[in-house]
Amino acid sequence: MTEILMPKATAVWLVDNTSLTFEQIADFCGLHPLEVRGIADGDVARDIRGADPLVNGQLTRDELDKAQADPNYRMKAVVSRHAEMLKPVKAPPRYTPVSRRQDRPDAIMWFVKNHPEVTDAQIAKLLGTTKATIETVRNRTHWNAANIKPVDPVTLGLVGQLQLDEVVRKAAEKKAKDDARNGGATLQPVGAEPEPEPEVVEDEPDPRRGAEPTAESVFGTRD
Incomplete structure (x- = not known):
């Protein structure tokens, strides 16, 4: 069976306009026969307007006539170009030219030195490398x-400036959220009183300081 667009709406139309069995409709629309029976009874898809599979190009008249003539026949849907276009396309793996691959350790070191908040997974995805390689660069065990030496990956031509800024921004936001969740590195516990500063005790003034000198203090006594 080929997946079709609007399966329930198509089932509503087939129930109302053909003599197909519940099993035939269920097989064509990718539904359970009990669900098709519920449509016929008005318990399922009550507010859905039927969609004609002949008009939207998902079924031919010959297929429909064969199925109505033989309850055991299973209709084959027409492959729709629009349905193929609507399928999500997975981005291909990032390819790094051979001439640029030797520059990746320099770019990894740049992240390690300048943006430790960026995770290894983010670096690996951005530069097209592996976590094992990142670990060897960080630990200085790389061959x-x-x-x-740390070099900006934009300068090396491995990534674009917008891509780099986006990765760094997301990593910084995640780190800020984690720090806030953990109470921050510099925050003191609630209710903790700051330690009192040591009291500075000034020396008492010397009573002799500032007094005028006497003859005895200058020339001494005769004894």
């Missing part, structure tokens, strides 16, 4: 560790 070319002596020659690896």
